[in-house]
Amino acid sequence: MSLMSEKSILPSKFLSCLMIVSLSILILSSLSLIRFGDNSFISRSVFKLILVNTTSANFKPNVISERIEPPSLSSVASPSLSSVASPNHTPRPIRSREVAWQVSNSSKKFGALGKDRRKGCVPNEALLRVYMYDLPPEFHFGFLGWKGNGNQIWPDVGNPSGIPHYPGGLHLQHSVEYWITLDLLSSNTPSVTRLCKAIRVQNSSEADIIFVPFFSSLSYNRDSKLRRKKGGVNRMLQDKLVHFLEGRDEWKRLGGKDHLIVAHHPNSMLNARRKLGSAMLVLSDFGRYPHKIANLEKDVIAPYKHIVKTIASSDSAPFERRPILIYFQGAIYRKDGGQIRQELYYLLKDEKEVHFAFGSVRANGINQAGQGMASSKFCLNLAGDTPSSNRLFDAIASHCVPVIISDEIELPFEDVLDYSEFCIFVGAYSALQKGFLLNLLRGIGQDKWTKMWERLKQIVQHFEYQYPSRPGDAVDMIWEAIARKISSKQFEIHTKNRYHRLQLIGKTS
Known part of the structure; x- marks a missing residue:
């Protein structure tokens, strides 16, 4: 028979003791859950995730x-x-x-x-x-x-x-x-x-x-x-x-x-x-x-x-203050997948609003490249002797929207960064079709470019070594x-x- 059925009344002191014991057990149980040593009930990784979320x-x-x-x-x-x-x-x-x-x-x-x-x-x-x-x-x-x-x-x-x-x-x-x-x-x-x-x-x-x-x-x-x-x-x-x-x-x-x-x-x-x-x-x-x-x-x-200086957000030129549409300066004649550079050079070198020229680190070349990127809306990142190059990260530091033409490229932290938010990707075959690249980039309006530019200013810190x-x-x-x-x-x-x-x-x- 239950206590209630017998209508028994417990002494008040016994009830108080029972409540104290119950409360003590509850506190000890909570502490054992929170503890995150090697033998704890909750693993350290779960505890860390709780910390991160709270x-x-x-x-x-x-x-x-x-x-x-x-x-x-x-x-x-x-x-x-x-x-x-x-x-x-x-x-x-x-x-x-x-x-x-x-x-x-x-x-x-x-x-x-x-x-x-x-x-x-x-x-x-x-x-x-x-x-x-x-x-x-x-x-x-x-x-x-x-x-x-x-x-x-x-x-x-x-x-x-x-x-x-x-x-x-x-x-x-x-x-x-x-x-x-x-x-x-x-x-x-x-x-x-x-x-x-x-x-x-x-x-x-x-x-x-x-x-x-x-x-x-x-x-x-x-x-x-x-x-x-x-x-x-x-x-x-x-x-x-x-x-x-x-x-x-x-x-x-x-x-x-x-x-x-x-x-x-x-x-x-x-x-x-x-x-x-x-x-x-x-x-x-x-x-x-x-x-x-x-x-x-x-x-x-x-x-x-990157080897060019990072532009402060407050100094970054907006769309209307970047007169160059497409910028590339670097080695043009490369082997392997880098042959696309010389083909694009002959397609773009005489176009208006395009800077496509040979460049090196000599004769103040790094400062010139930094100034050129900072004055450009789009910066070409082309495959060289290997799929990647430092030019992508120079462009990011300059808040110049990167145009990546490298079919085999792998990108840092791409499992957590969506590069399509601040980069334009163009297949090598398409880029070599006469007029394709120019028409594509000229068709990107100020609003869309500005959205990518703003995102560049947000993610630039992820590429800073210090x-x-x-x-x-x-x-x-x-x-x-x-x-x-x-x-x-x-x-x-x-x-x-x-x-x-x-x-x-x-x-x-």
Whole structure:
């Protein structure tokens, strides 16, 4: 019989005790749900998604709430490849994505892209944990003339005056590895205010990905004069790197699949890429890679660093103050897919409102190109020796609507950016039909052009490389793209394990 049926009346003290106990149990249950450690009921990735969806979008990047003190660099072993100390490596378990990256419809909009909505940097909540090999300076900052004191491997990135400068001119366009390495080093530097997208960890078993800090593009550019000789410094460094990686337990464990290598110059890593192609590569395009080595399933396309100055939104000329309709200045005679340049040159060179001319970085060429793009409505981005070129990102920095004529091009961050909102795409065959391109662009009215121009001013920040990194800039976006690739790989691994683990249990039972 129930209490109500017996019409019994509980003493008031007993009721009070019962309410207190019930309330205590409720509070403890809530705390256990909120906790997001490795054994919690709610995974860390779900907790993060709750934070992202409930926290204010107003983010102040200069507020630091927590830092991890790094080990002293003075304790690092002698900076030679043979003496790079291996950490106490233990097999890293396959775990659920603690930082699973989900792209919602709202995140595709500018207001949510590249935004870290937490206040300051909380290392334990970083999007990525990255282990970076302590390669000797000859593989990275040694190219910039930097020499450490004693066994010092890395420059003091907390002191801006002590950071070596990357060479300017066309070399700068492929400087991706330089900015990524600086960003990782700054994650262990308390004096630097930065995002917490990627945090450098000191034990590879704790890492989501393992970064190989080789300035491969600069190695190629610096050694290009020796290409006709057998060997050369660039070839020697690639051989040493392959030997080093193939001897590491970290590489052997997954055959390098959890490693990250930047090879942004199309000719960088030419000798080593087949042996190291299992790693995740950061590239400018796939133009000189077989699909087995480089593809969108595992690799990341990163933007070139533009070499013209970025125009401030307030200084950007509107439609009526851009007298040039179509602008192109650069190398005209190219091989492979770049032959379209010379064909278009002969079609357009005598047309009114068209600037189509040869240009180079010499004789103030960069400033001239920047001024020309800033005075133009449309800027041509044509395939060269490879499908991509830095010209696209120069156009974006100039708020000149890019016209992309490159059928094989891959674009950075295209899974979260809709390029059709600020670019015009024209097939190569159509572009070579007499009058087609001119009629197409002349038919785009001021209202439509202005809408694309406004969008350019919104997304330009996603293609800016800077130190320290800021919300939504190129480095920030690259780390997010890497996280999405890792999440995709983990999904594939976990689905394959659905029945594999059951089979293993059956064999041992």
